[in-house]
């Protein structure tokens with residue numbers, strides 16, 4: 001691994017350690033606070049792409065439950081079983097089944113998956129992206145798979161970036177000054193970051 005990879009890994013490790021130190025009760029309160037922020041900013045009945053959190057990630061499920069109850073639509077990503085690493089998208093409701101990924105510590109939706117372009121054929125959507133940290137220019141540090149970077153590179157190539165509003169979701173203390181972690185040419189930029197405190201729109 002090069003210097004950049006090592007520096008990203010160090011910041012990932014710090015954030016993961018801090019997240020692990022939180023108790024279940026603190027995580028629950030943060031998930032509820034996150035829901036209140038998202039409920040204020042996401043129009044009822046709109047289309048949202050989100051994620052099923054791993055145990056230490058910001059818990060968007062309270063928001064998703066509220067959004068679905070008010071007529072919203074939710075799609076979730078699944079790691080596709082294709083040769084090249086990519087995500088596919090599954091329409092989701094609270095009753096829909098999930099299954100454990102064979103390798104990653106992830107629950108994923110079951111049922112038919114679609115390419116991102118097919119999801120967007122139904123109209124533009126808001127995408128909530130899991131992240132370990134975001135800098136105030138909108139650069140996102142993810143788990144290190146490069147899945148979302150590839151997804152947005154593909155949307156860019158297809159001329160469909162404008163169909164997706166990308167908001168990263170992080171916990172308290174995870175919006176960092178530029179330079180705290182290195183940024184590479186392939187790293188996507190999000191237009192906003194959501195924390196349990198507030199929505200912060202970023203100047204790209």
Ligand SMILES: Nc1nc2c(c(=O)[nH]1)N(C=O)[C@@H](CNc1ccc(C(=O)N[C@@H](CCC(=O)O)C(=O)O)cc1)CN2
Pocket residue numbers: 016051052053054057077078079087104105106130131142143144145146147148
């Ligand atoms: N909840 C959630 N779903 C998601 C993502 C995510 O970050 N969070 N992904 C975002 O791309 C995709 C799956 N990619 C992932 C890539 C790596 C790891 C991961 O945890 N890797 C670590 C193992 C855990 C650890 O060491 O703490 C690793 O490989 O070192 C998880 C998901 C799609 N779904």
Ligand SMILES: Nc1ncnc2c1ncn2[C@@H]1O[C@H](COP(=O)(O)OP(=O)(O)OP(=O)(O)O)[C@@H](O)[C@H]1O
Pocket residue numbers: 008140141142143144145146147148149150153186187
């Ligand atoms: N557009 C792309 N095409 C091919 N490979 C890519 C692309 N974007 C990123 N990658 C590769 O993916 C790997 C992980 O990148 P990075 O560390 O930025 O992941 P991340 O954004 O933190 O992960 P994730 O999006 O899965 O949460 C790197 O090896 C990188 O070269």
